[in-house]
Amino acid sequence: MEFFDHLALGAEVALQPHNLFFCLIGALVGTLIGVLPGIGPVATLSILLPLTFHLEPTSALIMLAGIYYGAQYGGSTTAILVNLPGEASSVITCIDGYEMAKQGRAGAALAIAALGSLFAGIVATILLMLFAPPLASIALQFGPAEYFSLMLLGLATAIVLSQGSLLRAFAMVLMGLLLGTIGTDATTGAQRLTFGMIELSDGIDFVPVAVGLFAIPEIIRNLEFPEARSVVNTKITSILPTREDLARSWKAVLRGTGIGSLLGILPGSGALISSFAAYVAEKRFSKTPDRFGKGAIEGVAAPEAANNASAQMSFVPLLTLGIPGSATLAVMAGAMTMQGIRPGPEVMTTRPDLFWGLIVSMFVGNLMLVIINLPLIGIWVSMLKVPYRLLYLVILVMCCVGVFTVNSSPFDLVLLCIFSLLGIGLRKWKFEMAPLILAFILGPLIEEHLRRAMLISNGDPSVFVTRPISLVFLVLIVALIGAVALPQIRKRRDEAVAE
Amino acid sequence: MTQASETRLSARWRGISGNDLAAGLLCLAIAAIALFNVTNLRFGTVMRMGPGFTPTVLSWLLAGFGVALIGVAVARGSEQMEAWKIRPMLAIGAAILLFSIGMQQLGLFATTVVTTLVGGLAATDSRWHEVVIMALVLGAACHLLFIVGLGMPLRAMPVFL
Numbered sequence: 248m249e250f251f252d253h254l255a256l257g258a259e260v261a262l263q264p265h266n267l268f269f270c271l272i273g274a275l276v277g278t279l280i281g282v283l284p285g286i287g288p289v290a291t292l293s294i295l296l297p298l299t300f301h302l303e304p305t306s307a308l309i310m311l312a313g314i315y316y317g318a319q320y321g322g323s324t325t326a327i328l329v330n331l332p333g334e335a336s337s338v339i340t341c342i343d344g345y346e347m348a349k350q351g352r353a354g355a356a357l358a359i360a361a362l363g364s365l366f367a368g369i370v371a372t373i374l375l376m377l378f379a380p381p382l383a384s385i386a387l388q389f390g391p392a393e394y395f396s397l398m399l400l401g402l403a404t405a406i407v408l409s410q411g412s413l414l415r416a417f418a419m420v421l422m423g424l425l426l427g428t429i430g431t432d433a434t435t436g437a438q439r440l441t442f443g444m445i446e447l448s449d450g451i452d453f454v455p456v457a458v459g460l461f462a463i464p465e466i467i468r469n470l471e472f473p474e475a476r477s478v479v480n481t482k483i484t485s486i487l488p489t490r491e492d493l494a495r496s497w498k499a500v501l502r503g504t505g506i507g508s509l510l511g512i513l514p515g516s517g518a519l520i521s522s523f524a525a526y527v528a529e530k531r532f533s534k535t536p537d538r539f540g541k542g543a544i545e546g547v548a549a550p551e552a553a554n555n556a557s558a559q560m561s562f563v564p565l566l567t568l569g570i571p572g573s574a575t576l577a578v579m580a581g582a583m584t585m586q587g588i589r590p591g592p593e594v595m596t597t598r599p600d601l602f603w604g605l606i607v608s609m610f611v612g613n614l615m616l617v618i619i620n621l622p623l624i625g626i627w628v629s630m631l632k633v634p635y636r637l638l639y640l641v642i643l644v645m646c647c648v649g650v651f652t653v654n655s656s657p658f659d660l661v662l663l664c665i666f667s668l669l670g671i672g673l674r675k676w677k678f679e680m681a682p683l684i685l686a687f688i689l690g691p692l693i694e695e696h697l698r699r700a701m702l703i704s705n706g707d708p709s710v711f712v713t714r715p716i717s718l719v720f721l722v723l724i725v726a727l728i729g730a731v732a733l734p735q736i737r738k739r740r741d742e743a744v745a746e
Numbered sequence: 747m748t749q750a751s752e753t754r755l756s757a758r759w760r761g762i763s764g765n766d767l768a769a770g771l772l773c774l775a776i777a778a779i780a781l782f783n784v785t786n787l788r789f790g791t792v793m794r795m796g797p798g799f800t801p802t803v804l805s806w807l808l809a810g811f812g813v814a815l816i817g818v819a820v821a822r823g824s825e826q827m828e829a830w831k832i833r834p835m836l837a838i839g840a841a842i843l844l845f846s847i848g849m850q851q852l853g854l855f856a857t858t859v860v861t862t863l864v865g866g867l868a869a870t871d872s873r874w875h876e877v878v879i880m881a882l883v884l885g886a887a888c889h890l891l892f893i894v895g896l897g898m899p900l901r902a903m904p905v906f907l
Contacts, residue, residue: 463838636873643792644884675830
């Protein structure tokens with residue numbers, strides 16, 4: 248069967264000693280940044296990107312992917328033990344996980360979080376293996392019009408699913424697209440928005456943008472509002488969940504996996520949305536909803552399974568359509584491009600070793616993560632005791648070295664400063680960064696496909712609605728935006744009337 | 747910013763949401779900068795888009811959203827704004843720029859030390875002896891990891907040595 252051929256091919260690549268090694272490194276680094284609040288996967292992947300230039304593409308991607316899903320595991324540790332989300336996607340786990348820890352059941356919570364994530368990771372990776380080939384073969388028939396509409400759909404989902412105001416999310420997408428136009432125009436060679444600076448003629452690299460918008464403002468915020476970190480003061484006696492814990496949580500894990508897999512495949516959604524949806528669903532379907540918030544193990548199991556499933560499934564749009572669904576995946580796309588691999592449906596046929604190797608490495612990585620997270624939990628807890636006044640210095644230096652080494656360009660650090668300032672302002676004025684970085688990465692592709700589509704259709708814009716697949720995407724965009732915009736308008740009108 | 751100055755600020759902006767106003771003005775400012783710098787580019791037609799087409803359209807859209815945000819600012823009414831703390835921003839900014847200058851002259855070890863020392867000024871609870879130790883440790887770690895371990899083509903030692 249084809250499935251097993253792919254599995255065998257992937258295993259051959261992923262189980263090579265050096266790839267196992269990079270998978271382990273990725274899982275370790277991922278767990279570390281997951282555990283430590285204040286540095287997330289977007290910034291970490293950007294910073295470590297230059298280090299992967301010297302690796303062969305498969306190893307590089309295996310490691311970077313490990314960092315991404317490893318962070319989902321590590322994030323739960325901090326959420327349960329410190330009541331702080333180590334990763335944005337584990338915000339939900341704090342609610343019941345920390346309660347459990349206070350009741351002396353931290354071990355059970357950690358175990359269920361890790362085992363639930365393992366199950367979800369494996370199921371989602373199998374789904375990824377099943378879904379990727381048919382999706383890629385559909386995608387091979389896409390023309391520029393379809394790609395244009397599909398990428399717009401990705402941006403629309405990012406807008407709709409971002410928290411806070413729609414206007415701001417739209418503005419962030421436009422800013423990202425505008426930043427993406429900086430540099431030499433691909434078709435005409437004209438200098439666009441370079442302000443006469445030779446350094447800008449190749450466009451802005453996404454590493455200073457991502458580090459500037461995500462990592463540095465996070466440092467500044469943590470210095471402005473120092474958070475008291477108190478690791479729960481109970482000894483973790485047993486990491487074995489009780490029979491009752493297992494009985495309560497296995498269905499929650501199943502549902503969480505389902506929700507996470509479904510939401511993860513949508514471009515523009517993220518692990519946070521998945522874990523939130525899983526928690527809400529669990530609470531709604533529970534016979535005893537009042538236990539939630541007071542240490543219900545389902546409240547840990549479902550969101551943790553969901554965020555890991557979603558993290559794995561979000562590779563589907565990137566690997567089959569070439570469209571990164573979230574800011575983190577956008578960095579992965581950047582990594583592929585820098586390695587000379589254009590993300591898209593062709594990867595599966597031109598580089599099957601890389602494609603299936605990467606996917607099978609996810610099985611391996613998920614297994615490693617359970618070992619890294621459960622028996623070695625003590626190490627990660629002691630990491631949490633490093634005071635932030637020392638930790639931020641390490642993050643700062645890593646940011647500087649990471650940004651500098653991309654092009655060995657001092658100018659990139661000036662850009663880093665500019666984008667840090669922008670990022671600080673955007674955060675204070677309640678903008679969300681993810682839509683910006685996604686738009687920044689997709690922008691040049693969108694423009695290229697738009698131009699090509701218009702050339703092919705002789706300037707007739709109706710090509711986007713006459714081609715059926717493109718039309719479906721556009722209808723989805725309208726439906727999505729409409730569904731979210733209308734209640735807001737209605738609500739505001741109601742508020743105005745009430746006054 | 748202190749509590750008192752925050753209250754004064756919100757009093758001055760009574761009736762307008764400062765966050766929305768700032769957000770809107772930022773959009774307008776970025777749109778304006780972009781529009782002034784794309785005037786020399788050919789706009790083209792829908793069929794044959796010039797290099798100026800996309801940035802111009804995007805800038806006008808962004809400006810539109812800026813205006814809408816200012817509208818929201820007026821409609822929503824006053825809202826608490828977050829204060830800006832100058833010290834961490836200055837220290838981190840200076841640390842990054844010093845890294846940029848240092849890498850051309852001083853080499854990785856010395857640059858990392860300088861960046862860490864200046865970055866250490868950002869936290870109010872820093873202890874100087876800790877910062878000095880961190881600076882030396884990070885400098886050595888970077889040298890070992892990036893130059894010795896990964897063999898990256900970075901300057902290791904200051905130019906004058």
